[in-house]
Amino acid sequence: MTRQRAKTLYQQIGVIYLLHFDQPYKHAKHYTGWTEDLLDRLDRHAAGRGARLVEVIWQAGIGFTLVRLCEGTRATERAIKNAGGAARYCPACTPHPRNGHWAPVTEDLIPRTYPNPAGRR
Numbered sequence: 001m002t003r004q005r006a007k008t009l010y011q012q013i014g015v016i017y018l019l020h021f022d023q024p025y026k027h028a029k030h031y032t033g034w035t036e037d038l039l040d041r042l043d044r045h046a047a048g049r050g051a052r053l054v055e056v057i058w059q060a061g062i063g064f065t066l067v068r069l070c071e072g073t074r075a076t077e078r079a080i081k082n083a084g085g086a087a088r089y090c091p092a093c094t095p096h097p098r099n100g101h102w103a104p105v106t107e108d109l110i111p112r113t114y115p116n117p118a119g120r121r
């Protein structure tokens, strides 16, 4: 990949999403990702592919819920990951989540849940 191509990719607008895990996995309860095609990406995660952490939680029988979204570049994704403390922004973890980079949680947002067929034990 050329430098210019890498730069262009970094500046490309996509969707950044926050996943809340049904159960914590070690210290991880959330995953933040960036994609150009959200539904395809979520389907991949739910098939146990697409990101190492999500692959691992899926293999452990843990499902996840899509809880936050915003538009942005990979630089935005990086800024969100660097800010940390995902629980503060997660409506499944706190009754009054902060927005930060995320788009406001709207009343009509139906959280998209991907239960794990392996289920909880």
Ligand SMILES: [Zn+2]
Pocket (backbone or CB within 6 Å): 020, 021, 029, 030, 086, 087, 090, 091, 092, 093
């Ligand atoms: Zn959460």
